[in-house]
Amino acid sequence: MIETVFRCDELPRADRFDFWREQMAKLMAPMEMSTEHTADFRGQVRILEVGPAHVWPTKFHPMTFRRTPKLIRQSDPELYHFSFLEGANLQVSQAREEAAHSAGGLYVVDTSRPYDCVAFGGPPQGVGLEIPKALIPVPHDRIDRLLARPIPGSEGVGALLTGFLSRLSADSGSYRPSDGPRLGAVLVDLATALLAHAAESEDAVPPETRQRTLFLRVRNFIQRNLHDPQLTPAAVAAAHHISVSYLHRLFRAEETTVSAWIRQQRLDRVRRDLDDPGLSAVPLHELAARRGFSHPAVFSRAFRAAYGMPPSDYRQLALRSRAPDAPPWRPARGEPRRQASSLPERPAGVIDRQCTLPCS
Missing domain, CATH: 1.10.10.60 (Homeodomain-like)
Structure with a gap:
């Protein structure tokens, strides 16, 4: 796997948040960001390229993300972005849905639609997962019902996905570049199965994906x-x-x-x-x-x-x-x-x- 790491701790304090904002816009998608910690901002991100998917172990000071219609027109990678929170308090809103999330929570947002995310309390920490929307065979209108809402991450397929993300993040140095496509296929299968289950759309999942997910379970x-x-x-x-x-x-x-x-x-x-x-x-x-x-x-x-x-x-x-x-x-x-x-x-x-x- 290809792994990219960036952190802003070693930069002058006055430059840290601007650096973070620029890097996040390049690596994820353009967003408006603000924080009360511009004077002492700290943040670190690792990006693991796992086949077609990207895994994001990250930790940063509380801040606000906003994806606006203007920024979407400027650039849209057309991704589903999953967030598994290992230590955080977030308020997320998208598609007329607003929900609070805490440690152990899991949710998904669509980069093609506006959303707001407010992190508060202690420094948020967790693992993000980005998968091209075109690779998820679940009908998009079914997934729209799930955007920003809490998805069970401690049981069933949700536990498989969050456990896989945690282990992958912890063991990233143990894998070879040739492992990326195979591990990426597992991530796509698990994410598909999770969304299909949550949206009650198992009939939309290809038989081979259902079989591979069952085997993992x-x-x-x-x-x-x-x-x-x-x-x-x-x-x-x-x-x-x-x-x-x-x-x-x-x-x-x-x-x-x-x-x-x-x-x-x-x-x-x-x-x-x-x-x-x-x-x-x-x-x-x-x-x-x-x-x-x-x-x-x-x-x-x-x-x-x-x-x-x-x-x-x-x-x-x-x-x-x-x-x-x-x-x-x-x-x-x-x-x-x-x-x-x-x-x-x-x-x-x-x-x-x-x-x-x-x-x-």
């Missing part, structure tokens, strides 16, 4: 319920009101089965726990039980098959790798001798971070 559900030993394909399918056979078809494109994916997610979580020095005193069977393994022997066999050594040896090697002056690691009786300089390689496709879904 299923994966998120699994990751949030790994602790449950009764997390089976049948339970996952029932929670999403689909058949088990359809659930298996969703995972077929991933070249794995539902059960195998659940098992690997559990193993990966336990492996991370074994890497954590703060959990070194927790018995292995307890760590396994926390991740849904109810039978220690089954867990031990699965771990050895996945990582090439028993979990006890993995923990010992992980802890000793963090202690450079410790004596050499010795394998358990009957185990082949291994190099202590590095931990075993993970199976292909297993990563520490799920880059396409917010992890719990």
